Amino acid sequence: MTVPNQSRLLADTLWLLTARSRGGNHWVSNVHSRIETVAIGGCHYPSSLLQASEAGESYVASPRSTWLRYAREEAIRHWPAAGLLKHVCSMLFAPLSLLLHGAGLDRAVIIANQLISTNLYPRWQGSDLSAMSKQLCNTHPDRPLMLRNICPQVDPQLFAHLNEQGWILIPTRMVYLCDPAHEHVSKHNHVKKDARLLADGQVSVVSHEQLQVQDLLPLRDLFRQLFITKHSPLNPDFSPEFFQLCLETGFLELHGLRWQGRWVGVLGLYAHADSGWLTTPLIGYDTSLPQELGLYRRLMALLLAQAKQRRLRLHYSSGAAQFKRARGGVPALEYSAVYEQHLPQGQKRYLQLFAKTLQRCAPPVLRRADQL
Secondary structure, three states, rough: OOOOHHHHHHHHHHHHHHHHOHHHHHHEEEOOOOEEEEEEOOEEEEEEEEOOOOOOOOOOOOOHHHHHHHHHHHHHHHOOHHHHHHHHHHHHHHHHHHHHHHHHHHHHEEEOOOOOOOOOOOOHHHHHHHHHHHHHHHHHHOOOEEEEEOOOOOOOHHHHHHOOOOEEEEEEEEEEEOOOOHHHHHOOOOHHHHHHHHHOOOOOOEEEHHHHHHHHHHHHHOOOOOOOHHHOOOOEEHHHHHHHHHHHHOEEEEEEEEEEEEEEEEEEEEOOOEEEOOEEEEEEEOOOOOOOOOOOHHHHHHHHHHHHHHOEEOOOOOHHHHHHHHOOOOEEEEEEEEEEOOHHHHHHHHHHHHHHHHHHHHHHHHHHHOOO
């Protein structure tokens, strides 16, 4: 099921109207943000404004979770034996926390934020961005403006426009990008093996159209097993209502895996034809089953096949670096863009120092993590 532009518009509009009236928490259980509307290029997009910086707030709405809480978790997870490196990172967290607070980043207006791991944007013009920033600076004169998921390899034009207009680009994570149309991708041994595994008939793939309302809770449980329980409670914890929205509108196109009469995997596709990319903000599988069943490999094979079929490039998002590299993923630094020209001088100084620190320290740390 490919979501046409009109269907994409309807799904996004329903998401936005409901979030405006009920808050971001309606769609993502660990997000406590007010959702407003901002016009860009003649269309309306959601902007999230954090209501409270709680410890468990998801990184999709909380800059503190993006840069500090999640980074601390990752350091503990990936570098248990790298004592010196972990110690250096820990020493940075306290001063960075003070700078983040002084900059008012927890109060930032996060623009076009659909509260998913990877926001994909249309081909905005420089004039669209300029008009949007003027509008929001007038509405929120004491809040920084922020755009998540800015990557020059994904949208070089947007990256250039933001640079030209004085937005500060702060590194956030390493992502993995793949063009399934490139011949070298299909030649990867792991890609071939995963495709054979998906086609072995042992585990069946259930398409979006075949899913029923009663399937949603077990699919959500699979997503939570992987994203929330195994990985991090700072990941977006999509609500039951969100799964229902996906089923009814295709906001994310859901696919399920069944094995021996039970649900064992789920994949949520976000196909964005305007940008030319496809990503998966929602994935999960039964972590109690033997690794030999290859559930994650099957889901990744399905994801790659869907991207190739639609002739879209694949945004693998972050994490599982070696796994994604072995399946055609090319690492790229992703940034959050922050606009601060309208802020008081003191607040701007905090933000600039925060940005310079991360611009210097984050890339080598992220590249080091990419090699682990």
